[in-house]
Amino acid sequence: MNARGFTSAFTPQLEAYLAFKEKMGFYGASRIWYLKQFDVYCTTHERTVFDRDTVEGWVSQQLTRSGRYRSWMSYIRDVGRWLQAHGQRDAYVLSDRWKAAVVPAHPYLLNTDEIEAFFAAAATLNAVSPRRWQAVAFFTLMHSCGLRTGETRLLRPEHVHLRDRHLDIVASKGNRSRRLPITGEVTEILANCDRVTRARFGPTRGMFFVSAAGNQVTAATVGKMFNRAWDQAGLPRPVGAQQPRPYDLRHHFAYANVERWMAQGKDVMAMLPYLARYMGHADIESSFYYIHTSPEFLHAYAHLTTASQSLLPEVGFDET
Template identity: 25%
Template sequence: MTNYDSIYGPTIAQFIAMKTKLGFKFTTGKIILFQIDQLAHQRNEKTKGITKEFTQKWGEERSNKSEIYRYDRIRHLALFSSYLCDIGIPSYIPKLPRHPKSTFVPYIYSSKEINAIFKAADELRLVQRNMHSSLMCMPALLRVLYATGVRIGEALVMTVEDVNLEENYLRIKDSKNGKERIIPISTSLVAVCKEYRHYREQLPYKDRLEYFFVGSNGTKCGQGVRSWFKKCLNNAAIYHTGENQAPRLHDLRHTFAVTSLACMAEAGVDLYASLPILSNYLGHGSLGATNHYVRLTANMYPDLIKEIDMTCLDVFPKYKNYEAN
């Protein structure tokens, strides 16, 4: 449990509790509210009530931080100030700046690159003994991420019960939007998971094997996964192409989305029928979150998507607001 030091501590805890009870994960909000508490503590605030002076100090630009980061900081302070007003504590509610436009375009791996990544994952080896290593799960984990489009965080918290290899589906419970969903998986992916499970069950930690993807010591995989993935990229000769265009682990999800739309278009499935299917599969909160992939798919596969009325295509948002996790 987070310890707060300022006069706002108890109220921040109440505000977070309210948000979580309403079903919000509020992960970023918790971090930012902790920082608000620290600033109030540093300033030795004696009375409750966000002031305009405090807001201006909080909203100062930082040379090493992005405009998106600054926007989120001000937004969460405004939310907290509104909550204080609602419970009878007058507070200054800052005006939000214009939402920064994102120039981020996801990296879409080619089939050749995906095969190279899988080959690199299969050939990973430990240089020295490490009981915390996530190496063992990497070949299966990367194939699950590519073949299902699940977020890395969703995959790593799947328990043994969430992976049904008899009826061929995954159950995603801890999703970004708080929605539980069932994801059917192919027989080839089931075979991969069964092979991984066979080796996983050889670990001498029967009492710890709660999660499906585990490290050498039987505990849930952690940050080591990203380090191993970077090594896979290097071994597959897939390098960064510039600022905001670096191939990432999360781009396996974007690749799944684009590839799925292209495959459905090739199979003759109408775009407006395929979008709701893909949206539910990805666990998006709305179709708007999935629409971004339409233009990206059209740009990458112009021959497949050529039947789409370009006037209708322009209705969908262009490259912006791609999910970060």
């Protein structure tokens, strides 16, 4: 029996492909879920050749369930490319004609008053434990350290070095790791959270942030925790516009640093490699995605952003 329950003729290839992606640092459950749907389709329809009829047949069926949502197509397209790269030259790569039009990302730009109100509410969150005492620490890491949601969820106790004031982000996106220095204030917040969690779950828990059952916090839980704090703070929700989300805290970290450097008279372009490194980007191009929304940055660097549109990356399915 294979690890993920595949049953089609493509079981060995799908297992090998997912193992390859995991070595590259991509562990997303969404990828596995959709490939399992493809596997079921192939078993049901007795498909044994990774050709156009097989791939587009499944895609057409899946579209009847997902409507206009098409990001999942990148998974089956990637499988085709991987098969070609590993000697199966006749493997079909899903045509770009199936791609939906690119919709530019419009993050919710948090202001200072909203951030202060949000964290005040998070500190007194009206929720069952352990969200009640973990919310401030969790979202502080996203706001003050620019961590991704997934990176924060996957932190283990041994990755949080309170005495030395640094964090180890291990095998994150692209299988990259990094060590981040943290301030005394952030250290104190993490220490308070750790103290209460240890008292409740013991010193040998697997994750730094845990659910009520002592397991890893899910992405859905993070969203609920964020929304609870936002609503408890009495903050408004835009009508017919981008809604605030946890990831906007990481976004704010990026452009707030840029605006601070500009206020200090520093060369922002010279500082961008440091920001990219701290945020876990492979290069500074990814950092442009976060900072190009800063009005101050656009005003001061309009000549650069206009001439360098290619630096603004297409937003993919995985977290940047």
